[in-house]
Amino acid sequence: GFAKQKDGQEIMVRPSLDGRYHLVVTAPPPLRFGSFLPYFFAVAIAIALLGWTLSAGIVSPLHRIANAVDRFGRGDLSARVASDRKDEIGNLARSFNAMADRIQTLLTAERRLLQDVSHELRSPLSRLSLAFELMKDASDSEAAVSRVRREINRLSQLVATLLEVNRSESDPSSMRTQPVPVASLTEEIVEDSGGEAEVRNIRIETQIHCSTVVEGDPELLRRALENVLRNAIRFAPAGSCVQVRVHDSNGRVKILVRDYGPGVPENLLGRIFDPFFRVDESRDSAAGGVGLGLSIARRAVLLHQGEITARNAAPGFQVSITIPVSARDPL
Ligand SMILES: Nc1ncnc2c1ncn2[C@@H]1O[C@H](COP(=O)(O)OP(=O)(O)OP(=O)(O)O)[C@@H](O)[C@H]1O
Ligand SMILES: [Mg+2]
Incomplete structure (x- = not known):
């Protein structure tokens, strides 16, 4: 028998004992690095694609949520996350938005209440100081005193009601x-x-x-x-x-x-x-x-x-x- 190479293929030929037949065995050429390259690139591209999908699908939405939370935390009460996903990330975005809505309403209401309260306290106070001015040279001091008393009553009633509002505003668990x-x-x-x-x-x-x-x-x-x-x-x-x-x-x-x-x-x-x-x-x-x-x-x-x-x-x-x-x- 003998072995020889053709186009990198190993070929072995061996005659039978009577010489009538020949056994021919061919083997593919040994693998070389160059022949792996296409597979290598395919796998690399697949990994890149997977990474890209993961980042586009999960990491960057999470990043956007984190950004919104950050902005909200720094006082931008209008920060919201736009997302119509149906999965957990969508749920997270929706819960954040709902929470932000609630906090924004609460804070806005609180601010408005404070403005209203200051407004309401100002008018009886100014009437009160006016009444005091009038009292100095009042001929009818009885009437002046009762006017002052009325304004004082009104103020204390107002403060009492505000305390009530405040108590009922406090959290339901109390x-x-x-x-x-x-x-x-x-x-x-x-x-x-x-x-x-x-x-x-x-x-x-x-x-x-x-x-x-x-x-x-x-x-x-x-x-x-x-x-x-x-x-x-x-x-x-x-x-x-x-x-x-x-x-x-x-x-x-x-x-x-x-x-x-x-x-x-x-x-x-x-x-x-x-x-x-x-x-x-x-x-x-x-x-x-x-x-x-x-x-x-x-x-x-x-x-x-x-x-x-x-x-x-x-x-x-x-x-x-x-x-x-x-x-x-x-x-
Ligand atoms: N039964 C009613 N008939 C007609 N108007 C009403 C009636 N109840 C409430 N209102 C109107 O709604 C307004 C708000 O009522 P609300 O009880 O909040 O305030 P208020 O009665 O004016 O003051 P407070 O209750 O703080 O003493 C009243 O000022 C009044 O204009
Ligand atoms: Mg009333």
Whole structure:
């Protein structure tokens, strides 16, 4: 037998014993580095592609989220992440956006409240200093003193209400919840308001068909209902009646307070729950309000996962409060 090479192929030829046959074996040429190169490039390109996809699909979206978080942290409250992905990264972006929305609303509301408060505190203070000036050379010192006293009362009432707002604004986890029988709470509040109603010759009619006990903060609930009822009594025409109805409605307690007063212009209905909003300065401040009652009521109701709405009942005005029976664990 012999071996020889042709085109780099090993060829072995071996004759059989009788010489009639030849066994021919060919072997491919031994592998050389050069022959790996195409595979090497293919794999390198595949890795590069994979890296690029990973970076485009995961790393850079994460980077964008990190950027937004960073901007938000440095005080740019409008920083958001644009993403319509359906995966975890999309979820992360959406949670961030939701959180940013909430914080922005809270901070904006807080700022507005502070502005309103300073505004509200300024007017009684300036009236007070004016009253003091007048008092110096007042012929009727009795009247001057009572004017000063009235402004001081107004200021302290304002500060007291602001403290109330602040307490109900604080986080829901600080709520002192306990079982509250709505029927007896309502009866109590109606009784407490009896004096005020009597002075204005107003009858309070109650219809309470409710045995429900809600899990809530009795102080906050009382405040909500009291503010609504006080408004009704204040705006009801002398000699009319105010109706208070309480009933169960599938898993919720519904409280309706209705008066036969002037109501609220339809286009302003959406704003009466805003802090310091009053429909008509002359009409409403004569009644002694500062415009915080309904905003306090709304916060209290929202802390109970409830709902408060108002509508003109032509004639009159109706506010309805709905509280879920178990505010603590909404289904
Ligand atoms: N029953 C009602 N009838 C007519 N208008 C109402 C009634 N309840 C509320 N309003 C209007 O909504 C405004 C806001 O009410 P809200 O209770 O927040 O403030 P207020 O009663 O003026 O002041 P406060 O309650 O702080 O003493 C009132 O000023 C009034 O214009
Ligand atoms: Mg009020």
